[in-house]
Amino acid sequence: MSEAADQIFATLRHQAQSGAPLYLQLRKSIEDAVNRGLIGPGDALPSERDIATKADISRVTVRKAVQDLVKGGILVQRHGSGTFVAPRMERVEQSLSRLTSFTEDMARRGMVVRSAWLDRGLYAPSPDEMMVLGLSSSELVARVARLRIANDTPLAIERASLSASVLPDPADIGSSLYAALELTGNRPVRAVQRISAANLGDSDARLLEVPPGIAGLHIERISYLASGKVIEFTRSIYRGDAYDFVAELRLTGPSEEGRP
Amino acid sequence: MSEAADQIFATLRHQAQSGAPLYLQLRKSIEDAVNRGLIGPGDALPSERDIATKADISRVTVRKAVQDLVKGGILVQRHGSGTFVAPRMERVEQSLSRLTSFTEDMARRGMVVRSAWLDRGLYAPSPDEMMVLGLSSSELVARVARLRIANDTPLAIERASLSASVLPDPADIGSSLYAALELTGNRPVRAVQRISAANLGDSDARLLEVPPGIAGLHIERISYLASGKVIEFTRSIYRGDAYDFVAELRLTGPSEEGRP
DNA sequence: GGCTATTGGTATTTTATTGGTATTATTCGC
DNA sequence: GCGAATAATACCAATAAAATACCAATAGCC
Incomplete structure (x- = not known):
C-alpha cells in the first residue's frame, strides 16, 4: 500500500x-x-x-x-x-487514438463504468442505413444502442448499426462491439470519424440527464472491412460539458506542407 | 507459444x-x-x-x-x-497543417473563403497565457484573432496567443500564422488539441451570426517547438452546425495471416 | 466423419482483508 | 460533579482474492 x-x-x-x-x-x-x-x-x-x-x-x-x-x-x-x-466530476478526455476503449479509459481515471442497453435487436433498415451499409430493403439491420455511464453519471449515447449478416444475434455482444466482430471474422481495418457539435434534443438530453439544448459532441464513425465494404456505422453523442477529445498532432515532413 | x-x-x-x-x-x-x-x-x-x-x-x-x-x-x-x-483502432497521423488548414478544407468543398481580422496586437499577458506560454508579467503577448468566413457565412473564430518574442509585430502576418512563424525560424513540430462542445456565448454568437446558445465546437490547441517549448496557444470556436472534424482511424494488426 | 487432446467457461468453497458497530474508559470544559 | 467530546477494545459483516473440481466448445489428427 x-x-x-x-x-x-x-x-x-x-x-x-x-x-x-x-x-x-x-x-x-x-x-x-x-x-x-x-x-x-x-x-x-x-x-x-x-x-x-x-x-x-x-x-x-x-x-x-x-x-x-x-x-x-x-x-x-x-x-x-x-x-x-471520491471521484470528481471533471472533464474527461479521450484521446482520438484510443477511441475504442471507453471502459479502459474511464477505469484509468478511477471511475466506475457501466453501460445500460438502450436497444439490441434486428430491424428493417432505415434509408440512411441502407445507403451507408449497402443493404437492400429485404435485408435486416442490427442495431445496438447503449448508454455509457461513469460513476452513475451518463456520459454518452452510442448507437451502432450493422448489417445483420455480420451480427445475427445482437443480444450476445459482450462489452466490446469490436471484440464481437472479431469473433465472427469481420474485422474493420479502417474507419472515418466525423466530430461535430449539436444541441441535444429532448430525448437525448433526458437520457444524459442534462437540460435540453445543451451542447453535445456528435461523433459519427463509419468502419470499413479490408474489402472496402462498410461494416459498421455508429452515431455517438457525448455530453459536451463532461468530455474532451484530445488529439496529438505531429507536423510531418518539411515546412512546405500545404498551409492556409 | x-x-x-x-x-x-x-x-x-x-x-x-x-x-x-x-x-x-x-x-x-x-x-x-x-x-x-x-x-x-x-x-x-x-x-x-x-x-x-x-x-x-x-x-x-x-x-x-x-x-x-x-x-x-x-x-x-x-x-x-x-x-x-484484440485489434485496435489507431488514429492515422494527421499532419498539423492538414488539421488546421481551414482554407484548404473549405476550398475542397467548393467554398470561397476569406478572413476578417478581429484583433492583432501586443498586450500584457493574462494569467492563463502566462502559465501556458511560460511568460513573466513583464513580457508581452501577441494576440491574433480572426473570423473565418466561407461563402459569406462566418464559420469560426480563431484566437491565438504567442509570446511577443516570436511574433514582435502581429500586424504583418499574411494569411498564414504558421508561415509567419516559419520566417522567424519558430516552427512548431507538435501540437495537442482538445475538442469539446459548448454553447456559444452572446458575443461569439453575434460574430458567427447565429442565435446565442447554439452548440459550437470549441478547439484548444497548444503547439510546441522541437525544444519542447510552447510557442502558440489557440482557442477556436466553430459553428457546430456547419463544421465537421474528420479523422481517419486505422486498425492495427496482422494484415492477413495470423488471424486465429 | 469421429475421436481426442487442448482450449476457454463455470460453479463452489475457503480464506484473508476490509469496513461497520456496540461497548467501555478517558479526558476536558463548564 | 456532570456531560460532551475523545479515544480505545472487542467483535460482526461484507467483500475480494484465490484455489479446486468439473463442464463445454473448438481444432486437429486419424
Missing part, C-alpha cells in the same frame, strides 16, 4: 505537537494529501487498520477522521473493499 | 514483491507487454493453464486478470481456441 499514500503520515507527524485532537490532525493530513493531488480520485487509501498502526493511534480514531471526510464527500468507502478518494 | 510472450513473466516477477493482488500484477504484466508491442494485435497469449503453471498461480487467478482485459477490449477470447490480443 505504501506508494504515495505515505505522504499522509509525513504531514501528520509535522503537526504532531499542535495539541489539536488526533482525529482532526489526521483528517487534515488526508485532506491535504487529496488537495495537493498526492492521491487522486479513485486511489485507495491504506486500510483503516494500516493507518492506525502506522500512525500509532486507535482504529476508531482513524475511523472518525475518515468518516468526516466521507460525509464531506471527499472519500468513499466500500464495505469489505476499502476506502477511496 | 514461448516466443516473446515470455516477456509477460519477466515483468511479472519484477513486481513480485509489490504486495498488490496477484491478478493485478499479472494484468499489468500483460497490459505492458501489449502496450510495449511485445505482443501485437492478433497474437495468441499462452493458454490460461500455461500461464498459471509458469507463474505458479491458480488458473482462476489468471482468468481474473485476463477477463479484466477482455472486458476492457484489450484481449479477445475464443472458446476452445485461445486468447488473443
Whole structure:
C-alpha cells in the first residue's frame, strides 16, 4: 500500500505537537494529501487498520477522521473493499487514438463504468442505413444502442448499426462491439470519424440527464472491412460539458506542407 | 507459444514483491507487454493453464486478470481456441497543417473563403497565457484573432496567443500564422488539441451570426517547438452546425495471416 | 466423419482483508 | 460533579482474492 499514500503520515507527524485532537490532525493530513493531488480520485487509501498502526493511534480514531471526510464527500468507502478518494466530476478526455476503449479509459481515471442497453435487436433498415451499409430493403439491420455511464453519471449515447449478416444475434455482444466482430471474422481495418457539435434534443438530453439544448459532441464513425465494404456505422453523442477529445498532432515532413 | 510472450513473466516477477493482488500484477504484466508491442494485435497469449503453471498461480487467478482485459477490449477470447490480443483502432497521423488548414478544407468543398481580422496586437499577458506560454508579467503577448468566413457565412473564430518574442509585430502576418512563424525560424513540430462542445456565448454568437446558445465546437490547441517549448496557444470556436472534424482511424494488426 | 487432446467457461468453497458497530474508559470544559 | 467530546477494545459483516473440481466448445489428427 505504501506508494504515495505515505505522504499522509509525513504531514501528520509535522503537526504532531499542535495539541489539536488526533482525529482532526489526521483528517487534515488526508485532506491535504487529496488537495495537493498526492492521491487522486479513485486511489485507495491504506486500510483503516494500516493507518492506525502506522500512525500509532486507535482504529476508531482513524475511523472518525475518515468518516468526516466521507460525509464531506471527499472519500468513499466500500464495505469489505476499502476506502477511496471520491471521484470528481471533471472533464474527461479521450484521446482520438484510443477511441475504442471507453471502459479502459474511464477505469484509468478511477471511475466506475457501466453501460445500460438502450436497444439490441434486428430491424428493417432505415434509408440512411441502407445507403451507408449497402443493404437492400429485404435485408435486416442490427442495431445496438447503449448508454455509457461513469460513476452513475451518463456520459454518452452510442448507437451502432450493422448489417445483420455480420451480427445475427445482437443480444450476445459482450462489452466490446469490436471484440464481437472479431469473433465472427469481420474485422474493420479502417474507419472515418466525423466530430461535430449539436444541441441535444429532448430525448437525448433526458437520457444524459442534462437540460435540453445543451451542447453535445456528435461523433459519427463509419468502419470499413479490408474489402472496402462498410461494416459498421455508429452515431455517438457525448455530453459536451463532461468530455474532451484530445488529439496529438505531429507536423510531418518539411515546412512546405500545404498551409492556409 | 514461448516466443516473446515470455516477456509477460519477466515483468511479472519484477513486481513480485509489490504486495498488490496477484491478478493485478499479472494484468499489468500483460497490459505492458501489449502496450510495449511485445505482443501485437492478433497474437495468441499462452493458454490460461500455461500461464498459471509458469507463474505458479491458480488458473482462476489468471482468468481474473485476463477477463479484466477482455472486458476492457484489450484481449479477445475464443472458446476452445485461445486468447488473443484484440485489434485496435489507431488514429492515422494527421499532419498539423492538414488539421488546421481551414482554407484548404473549405476550398475542397467548393467554398470561397476569406478572413476578417478581429484583433492583432501586443498586450500584457493574462494569467492563463502566462502559465501556458511560460511568460513573466513583464513580457508581452501577441494576440491574433480572426473570423473565418466561407461563402459569406462566418464559420469560426480563431484566437491565438504567442509570446511577443516570436511574433514582435502581429500586424504583418499574411494569411498564414504558421508561415509567419516559419520566417522567424519558430516552427512548431507538435501540437495537442482538445475538442469539446459548448454553447456559444452572446458575443461569439453575434460574430458567427447565429442565435446565442447554439452548440459550437470549441478547439484548444497548444503547439510546441522541437525544444519542447510552447510557442502558440489557440482557442477556436466553430459553428457546430456547419463544421465537421474528420479523422481517419486505422486498425492495427496482422494484415492477413495470423488471424486465429 | 469421429475421436481426442487442448482450449476457454463455470460453479463452489475457503480464506484473508476490509469496513461497520456496540461497548467501555478517558479526558476536558463548564 | 456532570456531560460532551475523545479515544480505545472487542467483535460482526461484507467483500475480494484465490484455489479446486468439473463442464463445454473448438481444432486437429486419424
